[in-house]
Amino acid sequence: MITDDLRDSVPYQENPVPDSDRTLHVGQPNLSDRAAFDRLVDEMYENRWFTNNGQLVQRLEHRLSEYLQVKHVVLVNNATTGLQIASQALGLTGEVILPAFTFVATAHALQWVGLKPVFCDIDPQTHCIDPLKIEALITEQTSAIAGVHVWGRPCPTDAIDEIASRHNLATLYDAAHAFGCRHQGRMLGNFGQCEVFSLHATKFFHTFEGGAVTTNDDALAEKIRLMKNFGFESMDRVVELGINGKMPEVCAAMGLASLEQLDDVLEINRRNYLAYDAGLSDIPYVHLHPQTNLEGTNFHYIVVEVDDDAPLSRDELLKRLHDSQILARRYFFPACHRMEPYRTLYPEYLDALPETDRLCQRIMILPTGTAISPDDISRICATIRSSLTRRKAA
Numbered sequence: 001m002i003t004d005d006l007r008d009s010v011p012y013q014e015n016p017v018p019d020s021d022r023t024l025h026v027g028q029p030n031l032s033d034r035a036a037f038d039r040l041v042d043e044m045y046e047n048r049w050f051t052n053n054g055q056l057v058q059r060l061e062h063r064l065s066e067y068l069q070v071k072h073v074v075l076v077n078n079a080t081t082g083l084q085i086a087s088q089a090l091g092l093t094g095e096v097i098l099p100a101f102t103f104v105a106t107a108h109a110l111q112w113v114g115l116k117p118v119f120c121d122i123d124p125q126t127h128c129i130d131p132l133k134i135e136a137l138i139t140e141q142t143s144a145i146a147g148v149h150v151w152g153r154p155c156p157t158d159a160i161d162e163i164a165s166r167h168n169l170a171t172l173y174d175a176a177h178a179f180g181c182r183h184q185g186r187m188l189g190n191f192g193q194c195e196v197f198s199l200h201a202t203k204f205f206h207t208f209e210g211g212a213v214t215t216n217d218d219a220l221a222e223k224i225r226l227m228k229n230f231g232f233e234s235m236d237r238v239v240e241l242g243i244n245g246k247m248p249e250v251c252a253a254m255g256l257a258s259l260e261q262l263d264d265v266l267e268i269n270r271r272n273y274l275a276y277d278a279g280l281s282d283i284p285y286v287h288l289h290p291q292t293n294l295e296g297t298n299f300h301y302i303v304v305e306v307d308d309d310a311p312l313s314r315d316e317l318l319k320r321l322h323d324s325q326i327l328a329r330r331y332f333f334p335a336c337h338r339m340e341p342y343r344t345l346y347p348e349y350l351d352a353l354p355e356t357d358r359l360c361q362r363i364m365i366l367p368t369g370t371a372i373s374p375d376d377i378s379r380i381c382a383t384i385r386s387s388l389t390r391r392k393a394a
């Protein structure tokens with residue numbers, strides 16, 4: 001509880017907020033080089049081939065499999081469909097253990113295909129699933145563990161593998177945030193039976209809408225390819241239950257054009273992260289969630305924790321930022337177990353995930369990406385500083 005005494009005890013600091021009212025958003029898309037994109041769209045027109053595993057999709061799959069150093073990349077129309085297809089291709093049944101601290105699509109994808117999401121708490125240091133809490137959730141019905149590489153930070157894959165192999169469970173990862181991130185010297189995309197990336201417009205690397213399922217397992221890749229195309233093995237021959245999970249050519253064009261600039265985007269994200277690190281370091285009550293893997297992250301999320309005893313609550317601070325046209329966001333708020341249909345279907349989790357609940361109340365995400373400049377970051381940090389510091393009552 002924050003009292004007025006506490007608020008007034010905050011030292012006043014002189015911090016003029018730079019004068020700008022440009023709206024700064026979390027998740028503004030990175031733009032590819034327009035001429036490169038246009039050339040690929042021209043090619044698509046010349047081919048008169050807009051979808052159904054066209055040349056651009058095939059080329060992007062090939063490029064991504066080189067980039068991620070993984071044997072198979074199957075492009076799909078988004079990560080949610082990718083997770084659904086992956087869970088079907090893996091033959092999952094019954095229950096799947098996953099964190100509730102994730103975008104609701106992870107849980108929805110499982111629930112939609114008739115699996116029961118079993119919510120596990122997180123490690124407050126990493127914000128990823130806590131491997132020490134997984135085993136207690138395993139039942140006769142459990143078929144898999146689905147980790148989420150939150151903010152691109154790798155899940156504890158060794159511990160998860162060890163538990164999974166002891167209980168004969170499949171492992172898959174929601175790598176929606178994690179394109180371009182490394183773990184133990186390998187690119188994410190190579191862990192578990194398969195991993196699923198989101199290539200949504202708000203992501204580090206994107207194709208407007210899109211997703212990619214990656215695996216080193218030939219048979220699994222083949223099955224995922226069939227399933228994303230209605231189960232067609234060849235013309236007129238359907239051999240699986242399938243769905244329409246195909247990526248259109250125009251999306252692959254965006255991906256191919258964007259891939260050329262990914263190093264530049266990474267450099268801008270790194271610059272922005274370092275600017276936030278410097279700008280926030282001496283502001284009381286806020287802490288930048290540290291990147292522990294500077295050579296292996298995409299720096300795509302700027303995650304800030306607000307102390308419980310701050311003079312403004314996280315939500316009050318967000319309101320001040322929004323009033324200044326800085327559209328910072330809560331993430332993932334509320335966590336999945338507090339959203340429908342989960343809170344009604346599985347009320348047992350409402351009291352079972354203290355670290356998840358605590359984190360959801362504490363964090364906010366600040367804008368970054370190629371739309372955000374160092375001056376914008378100065379403005380954001382100055383707004384946070386001036387919001388959290390007040391002139392002491394005379």
Ligand SMILES: Cc1ncc(COP(=O)(O)O)c(C=O)c1O
Nearest residue numbers: 078079080103105176198199200
């Ligand atoms: C962790 C996570 N999983 C899954 C998804 C769903 O991705 P898509 O929008 O590509 O379906 C998202 C999207 O933001 C996400 O953040």
